[in-house]
Amino acid sequence: MAPAQPDLDFTVVSGPAVDVQHLTHRYGRTLALDDLSWSADSAAITCVLGPNGAGKTTAMEIAEGLRRADGGSVRVLDADPWSASAEHRARVGVMLQDGGLPGSVGAGRFLDHVGRLVGRSDRVPALVDALDIGGFVQTTVRRLSGGQRQRVALAAALVGEPAVAFLDEPTAGLDPHARLDVWDLIRAERDRGCAVIVTTHSFEEAERLADKVVVMAAGRSVAEGPVATIADGGDLETAYFALTRPGHTR
Numbered sequence: 001m002a003p004a005q006p007d008l009d010f011t012v013v014s015g016p017a018v019d020v021q022h023l024t025h026r027y028g029r030t031l032a033l034d035d036l037s038w039s040a041d042s043a044a045i046t047c048v049l050g051p052n053g054a055g056k057t058t059a060m061e062i063a064e065g066l067r068r069a070d071g072g073s074v075r076v077l078d079a080d081p082w083s084a085s086a087e088h089r090a091r092v093g094v095m096l097q098d099g100g101l102p103g104s105v106g107a108g109r110f111l112d113h114v115g116r117l118v119g120r121s122d123r124v125p126a127l128v129d130a131l132d133i134g135g136f137v138q139t140t141v142r143r144l145s146g147g148q149r150q151r152v153a154l155a156a157a158l159v160g161e162p163a164v165a166f167l168d169e170p171t172a173g174l175d176p177h178a179r180l181d182v183w184d185l186i187r188a189e190r191d192r193g194c195a196v197i198v199t200t201h202s203f204e205e206a207e208r209l210a211d212k213v214v215v216m217a218a219g220r221s222v223a224e225g226p227v228a229t230i231a232d233g234g235d236l237e238t239a240y241f242a243l244t245r246p247g248h249t250r
């Protein structure tokens, strides 16, 4: 459960940390988002589930301020992420699906660089420890395994102690130990007050982590709520298949 009193000051934010309302987005003739609405609270983990192509990454990119929606609105920490200030962006952590890390830089050097950039070098050692990065800090990013690279990308997303963190499939391809480390870290971020938004294809991950689940299909939200509410006495997997089968409507 989320703690009642997070230790960060979020007094400037009223309502949800992330509020997506009636978003639409097209890529040419592909309708990627079709009247999508959902929200995510501070001090809570929101897991976004949905089939390939459901629009999860598109919605995240819009909320991160990397892409502009065709219609609808998105508010992150009470600001429009597309036109938000540098100060706002510094409060938002982003872990992209393909990492976006510089290949020729050592993992430790890269994290040190990001830590200095956001003025939180002090956070780097704890993240290196929590994600078991110590064994490969000297290795250049391009020589890291996929799972190691992912852990570095996650550390980089969290080093600034963000108020909102968007994590796109943070545990995909990780070994079971690393996955537990990442889950513990995500819970710790939630417990200090962060709104953590995680896209995943893992029912186990959603069941173990989520304070709230958003199920997307064909560019829309087809269910939103705690796992127990969505599963409705059954399991999440069964509910998911019923909600996301082709032709399903709310």
Ligand SMILES: Nc1ncnc2c1ncn2[C@@H]1O[C@H](COP(=O)(O)OP(=O)(O)OP(=O)(O)O)[C@@H](O)[C@H]1O
Pocket (backbone or CB within 6 Å): 027, 030, 031, 032, 050, 051, 052, 053, 054, 055, 056, 057, 058, 059
């Ligand atoms: N840059 C792009 N150009 C054209 N079409 C795109 C682009 N990005 C996404 N799409 C299309 O938009 C739709 C939504 O894609 P998106 O990547 O948002 O889905 P997703 O739910 O994140 O999928 P996955 O689970 O595979 O990561 C898909 O039909 C996809 O082919």
